[in-house]
Amino acid sequence: MLGEGILKGLAETAKNFAGSFVSAERLTTVEYPEQRIAPIEATRVFPFLVYDGPEWEAGLRCVACQICEKECPPKCIYIEKSKDKKPDAVGKQQFYPAKFDIDVSVCMSCQICVEVCPFEAIKMDTEFELSTDDRFGGLLHDRKQLAKSNEYYHHIHPTEAAEVDARLAEEKAKAEAKAKAAAAAPKPAVPAAKPAAKPVEGEA
Amino acid sequence: MKTVEEIKAAIETAVPGASIEIVPNASPSGQLSLLLAPNHAVAVAEFLRDDAELALDFLSNATGIDWPDKEITEKVKVMRQVLKTVDGAEKMVEETVDETRKHVQPGYLEVVYHLFSIEKKHGPVVIRMRTTNRTDQVQLPSLTPVWRSAEFQEREIFDLFGIVFTGHPDLRRLLMWDGFKDHPMRRDYVEPDDFEYEPTAHDEVLARSKAHQAAGQEGAGVGL
Amino acid sequence: MTDSLVNASAVDKKLKGWNRPPIIEPDGEAELLEVAMGPHHPSTHGVFRMDVALDGERVVRLKPVFGYLHRNHEKIAEGNSYLASMPYTDRLDYICSLTNNWAYALAVEKLVGQAVPERAEYLRVILGELTRVQNHASAIGFLIQEMGASGTPLMYAFREREKILDLFESLTGSRMMCNYMRFGGCRVDASPAWLDAARKVVAGLPGFVDEFEALLRSNEILMARTQGVGILRPDLAINAGVTGPMLRASGVNYDIRKVDRYGIYDRFEFRVPLGDHGDVFDRFMIRLLEARESIKILEQALKEIPDGPVMDGKAKIRGFRPKAGEAYGRIEAPKGELGFYLISDGGPNPYRYRVRPPSLVNLTILEDMCLGQNVADVVLIFGSVDIVLGEVDR
Secondary structure (H helix, E strand, O other): OOOHHHHHHHHHHHHHHHHHHHOHHHOOOOOOOOOOOOOOOOOOOOEEEEEOOOOHHHHEOOOOOOHHHHHOOOOOEEEEEOOOOEEOOOOOEEOOEEEEEEEOOOOOOOOHHHHHOOOOOEEEOOOOOOOOOOOOHHHEEOHHHHEEEHHHHHHHOHHHHHHHHHHHHHHHHHHHHHHHHHHHOOOOOOOOOOOOOOOOOOOO | OOOHHHHHHHHHHHOOOOOEEEEOOOOOOOOOEEEEOHHHHHHHHHHHHHOOOOOOOEEEEEEEEEEOOEEEEEEEEEEEEEEEEEOOEEEEEEEEEEEEEEEEEOOEEEEEEEEEEOOOOEEEEEEEEEOOOOOOOOEEEOOOOOOOOHHHHHHHHHHHHOOEEEOOOOOOOOOOOOOOOOOOOOOOOOOOOOOOOOOOOOOHHHHHHHHHHHOOOOOOOOOO | OHHHHHHHHHHHHHOOOOOOOOOOOOOOOOOOEEEEEOOOOOOOOOOOEEEEEEEOOEEEEEEEEOOOOOOOHHHHHHOOOOHHHHHHHOOOOOOOHHHHHHHHHHHHHHHHOOOOOHHHHHHHHHHHHHHHHHHHHHHHHHHHHHOOOOOHHHHHHHHHHHHHHHHHHHHHOOOOOOOOEEOOEEOOOOOHHHHHHHHHHHHHHHHHHHHHHHHHOOOHHHHHHHOOOOOOOHHHHHHOOOOOHHHHHOOOOOOHHHHOOOOOHHHOOOOOOOOOOOOHHHHHHHHHHHHHHHHHHHHHHHHHOOOOOOEOOOOOOOOOOOOOEEEEEEEEEOOEEEEEEEEEOOOOOOOEEEEEOHHHHHHHHHHHHHOOOEHHHHHHHHHHHOOOHHHHHO
16 A cells, blocks of 8 residues: 555654653653763773872872873873982882873874873873863863872772772782892892883773 | 686786786785786786686775885995005905995885685785886876776875876876875875964974974965 | 866766766757765765766766865874774774774784684674664664655664664773774673673664664655665676675675684674665665674674683784784675785884775765766765765775
């Protein structure tokens, strides 16, 4: 019969239209920004720098090794290495980034920097409401804007942060055992153990 | 499917005079290719397509490669007459001397075609062609009359590498605009500096843009 | 515009080979109307232009013009390390980033002879087939939209696509720019909770495809607009290198999942749907049927997925330098054969990096299909090719 297909299609549309009143699952949109959907843990937006302890400047994990700067596909990271060393969160003397800028107008949120970082120092944020009226300066984030605490990291990516913490604790314990053994041995002190260069395999 | 050597032999019997060279490939992929001489390429291509056993009816991928001039430095041992004092008297003595020789391996442009057979479901057979040089003798025969799928891909190669395909029905630039001069995929391509700069963290772009404007080349910023 | 059209026409007349588009002579002394459709035409899927010469309503010549989105992806890749190109491949066909990842990873694995663990292969199949379902759903949605059914079918397709994108986001961290696969495996493992969520989404998909089919298939307007329109002959399709659903709608049995059996596709039972007529309606139906076959593969893969690592132990993330050589790897992406051709000179960057984009090659015969058709059907025929400009222009 001519028109049968069209009637069938209209019945389908009517079913969907009425369905959203009956079943919550069929109602698929929310009214942003008043309503928000539950955050997805693995979401990634732009990178941030993790620091331990209460002081952001003292606790930065980054040692300015510049691997991420080199590996960044769109080259949006800019690092200046410090001339002097200062103790990091665990008290070891390390270089630190005198300047660490990320141009988020260039960044493409690929998280290659997170993957190549051997120090678990750079992670992906979930904050996406970053609009600003300054197109150039406002989107160039410096290290102060980028520094976020480990607690914040635990807050946004709990599973992954717990894994990272366990891994760091293990490495620290290993390094301490090694240092103890070196101190006990009669030989002159072995140079401090290099942090294990391990790729990050967490989800972010 | 036939091996590359068998295909080479089959072509040489079918197309008299065609000279074919097998190009080695050290990768574990083991995809060897056949280097065709341009003057017989179309006949060979037609044979590959129409041969009942090969039936390579599907040209999947066509692309160009730029191999610029390469300066090769090598150390060679040379015999030479040297003036030397032997037993108090000066004499000419033969001696081996290390000498560094430099020579320039001329560059060329290359096209690569990946062929498959939809009928026989085998492949890939890789064929290549090389131009004489990179400047004035860059003509190669077009394979578009044999496989239509080369039409846009050869236009792209012409656009980005500057290889001129003779016998191509509609050889125009594909991706760049008509007034564009250079070929961006060549290794020695110099990026333009007359773009509208956007400051980045590195600011190389800004420096180049400023240098361009300082040189008085007006019209900077309005993308050609 | 006129120049190129006139010249191209003259050239074509000289070279009337068997694989050239037919020459259509305008009626009598009718004046030709030349129209530039695009680049800002709402139905050109992005910035794409068709220079069309019309005799009344009839198309007598059509030249596609593109390159507006050209950023020389290949050149960028030659200046970057192998790994750093992976996120760029997401941006080729931005609807199907996971299959792009897969094709690139496969080509690099071929280049270096890298093995992939079992579980990673299963994850790749699951994500690849989910990508195919959502690509086909939105392709059909867009096609119907271009026919004038603004809104409803496209929104239904997008509602379902959203569920799949949520899955992608919870596994890879991003909805569209997934950047998930690595040389020798996948970046992160899927949790049991994720697999359960995927099973739930897949269980809902057959219902959606049924609903979609009921909505559209027997619609008289759709049939009148699409049947017998834009016919592509199988011999021309093969010669022009057309691949994917386009080729199979013309009745050619060629699916790289069956031919190459890359990954673990030889373990799954699925069929390759083929069309009879090669018109727009067939291309539309083939996509629906392929989505059904993908759901079958998904159900099998989600049932059989084993435990184990997702990255090969020998795979390298930093300091990746393949030995000198070359490789061409290809997969059956939702739009056709997506291949990557890589040449290594032993350095950290590829010496040559080439993408074989299905969208670009499938456009070769756009003119052949449109000649002699009404101008209103050009939009439909173009929509049935299913292209993404990010991949055409690269």
